[in-house]
Each structure stands twice: as C-alpha cells, then as structure tokens.
Amino acid sequence: MRIRDSIRDLSASRIAEISALGMGDPGVIPLWYGEGDLPTPAVIADAATAALQAGHTFYTYKAGLPELRTTIAEYQTALYGRPTGPERILVTSSAMTGLMLVSQTLIDAGDNLVIVAPVWPNIAAAVSVMGGEPRLVALDSVPAGGWRLDVERLAAACDGRTRGIFVNSPSNPTGWVISPKEIAALLGLARRRGLWLIADEVYGRIVYGNRAAPSFLDQADPEDRLIVVNSFSKSWAMTGWRLGWLTVPADLHPQVEKLVEFNTSGSPNLSAARRRRRHPRRRGFHQ
Numbered sequence: 648m649r650i651r652d653s654i655r656d657l658s659a660s661r662i663a664e665i666s667a668l669g670m671g672d673p674g675v676i677p678l679w680y681g682e683g684d685l686p687t688p689a690v691i692a693d694a695a696t697a698a699l700q701a702g703h704t705f706y707t708y709k710a711g712l713p714e715l716r717t718t719i720a721e722y723q724t725a726l727y728g729r730p731t732g733p734e735r736i737l738v739t740s741s742a743m744t745g746l747m748l749v750s751q752t753l754i755d756a757g758d759n760l761v762i763v764a765p766v767w768p769n770i771a772a773a774v775s776v777m778g779g780e781p782r783l784v785a786l787d788s789v790p791a792g793g794w795r796l797d798v799e800r801l802a803a804a805c806d807g808r809t810r811g812i813f814v815n816s817p818s819n820p821t822g823w824v825i826s827p828k829e830i831a832a833l834l835g836l837a838r839r840r841g842l843w844l845i846a847d848e849v850y851g852r853i854v855y856g857n858r859a860a861p862s863f864l865d866q867a868d869p870e871d872r873l874i875v876v877n878s879f880s881k882s883w884a885m886t887g888w889r890l891g892w893l894t895v896p897a898d899l900h901p902q903v904e905k906l907v908e909f910n911t912s913g914s915p916n917l918s919a920a921r922r923r924r925r926h927p928r929r930r931g932f933h934q
C-alpha cells in the first residue's frame with residue numbers, strides 16, 4: 648500500500664490505545680485523558696440546546712462566529728495584562744485541531760519544532776505528520792521538587808531549520824507552570840532568533856489560588872510571532888464538544904483561516920452559538 652512515509656512511520660497514540668481498552672467499561676475509572684469527571688455546566692448545555700432548536704445547524708464562518716471571537720477577545724483582554732482584538736482570534740474545532748493547523752502553517756518537511764518536555768505527545772505527532780522533526784528539550788527536575796526551564800539549553804537546540812519553540816504551561820503531564828521571568832526569557836529568545844513561539848495554555852485556568860496561570864499574553868506585543876492555543880475542553884468541562892481557539896498575530900490570521908476550510912470547514916456552529924432571540928437566518932448567521 649503506497650501512502651506518505653511520515654504517516655506510515657507515525658506511531659498510533661498510546662493514549663488512544665489505552666482508552667480503547669477501557670472505554671465504556673463501568674468498572675474502569677477513566678484517567679487516560681486530561682479531563683475532569685464533571686459534566687458541562689447546565690448554563691452552557693441549555694444554551695446549546697436552545698441554539699439547536701433555533702436552527703444553528705448550518706455551516707458557519709471559517710474563523711468562528713464574529714460574536715464568539717469578540718467575546719473571547721474581551722475575555723482575554725480582561726484576564727491578561729494586554730488587550731487582544733477579535734482580528735487575532737480564530738475559533739477551531741478543539742485545541743488539537745488548532746495545533747494541527749499551526750503545524751500545517753509552519754512546518755515544511757525537514758523543519759523542526761523545539762518542544763519543552765516532558766509533554767503531552769500529540770504536539771510531537773502533529774509535527775511528524777508534516778514530515779518535521781519534533782525536537783524535545785527536557786525541563787530539569789529540581790531535587791527539592793518541581794521543574795526548571797534551562798533557556799540556554801533550549802536556545803542551543805535551535806538551528807537553521809527550527810521554525811519555533813513549543814511550550815505547554817500549565818503542563819500535561821508534569822503540572823509545571825512557567826514563571827513570568829521564564830516567559831520574558833523565551834519571548835526575548837524568539838525575538839532575537841526570529842522564531843515562532845507556540846504556547847499551549849489549555850490548562851491556564853486550572854490553577855490553585857490565582858485567576859489564571861502566567862500567560863504569554865501577559866507580556867507579548869500583538870506583533871510578536873506568538874500563537875497561543877486554547878480550548879473550551881478543560882476550563883469549561885466541554886471535552887466532547889470539540890471547540891477551542893487560537894490567538895495569532897493579525898497578519899497570520901488569514902493564512903490559518905484558509906487552512907480551516909480544508910480541515911474542518913469551520914467549527915461546530917451549535918457548540919459556539921449563544922442563545923438568540925431571533926431566527927439565525929434573519930441575523931445572517933450562516934453563509
């Protein structure tokens with residue numbers, strides 16, 4: 648059978664393998680995915696039921712419903728130190744789809760992405776799918792407990808084929824949370840070397856004591872080569888809804904939007920719609 652080498656050589660997800668063994672077995676407590684055991688809050692489920700009944704069942708905008716993009720931009724502006732505009736928000740059918748879109752946008756065969764590890768394995772796979780090299784650089788474990796990022800070692804792992812640096816914080820699986828000082832150091836490195844920074848912040852609200860974990864959005868300028876990957880899955884208990892978003896520089900937005908058409912042709916309208924009083928067609932909600 649003739650298929651692409653990078654797909655033939657790709658290992659199947661071990662997480663998917665394990666989950667397939669226990670899925671649906673009432674005797675097994677499912678700890679294989681990064682998800683809680685609480686159902687989606689009723690206020691969200693009710694709004695989706697109303698959206699379904701109001702006819703939000705058509706294809707929708709590739710970059711996401713304008714109202715949702717604005718709401719996300721306002722949410723981030725309130726939460727983080729710097730304003731984000733809706734022209735930087737791209738709604739995706741999950742963070743995983745967002746990561747795959749990022750990989751498709753940045754990685755040519757032979758390029759590499761430097762990845763802070765230990766890490767949830769799917770980002771490495773997204774790079775491999777494109778024929779790129781996931782280059783893992785391990786955090787140092789601190790004897791007293793916890794982890795430390797060696798920015799010098801990360802810099803040394805970058806070469807002429809490095810397209811960017813990937814950081815997942817708060818981290819799955821270590822729980823490591825990047826500090827504001829480390830964020831500043833990585834932003835400086837990316838600016839100096841002309842690299843993309845990809846920050847997976849899907850667990851950014853699941854922290855003790857604080858409103859949110861330190862974010863690259865606290866410090867970055869809008870024109871920084873920064874892509875922040877986010878999701879409704881974790882903080883809003885919506886793993887099965889498949890809805891997430893990317894925050895990108897405004898000039899990258901149309902490039903990724905093009906790719907949405909050929910991946911998902913837009914995210915689920917029902918998951919993204921808010922409760923409306925009038926019929927969606929009269930409000931021009933679908934294309």
Ligand SMILES: Cc1ncc(COP(=O)(O)O)c(C=O)c1O
Pocket residue numbers: 680681741742743744767815818819847849877878879880886890891
């Ligand atoms: C670090 C990390 N990023 C992204 C995802 C995927 O999130 P989504 O459900 O939005 O695809 C996960 C899921 O486990 C994760 O652990």
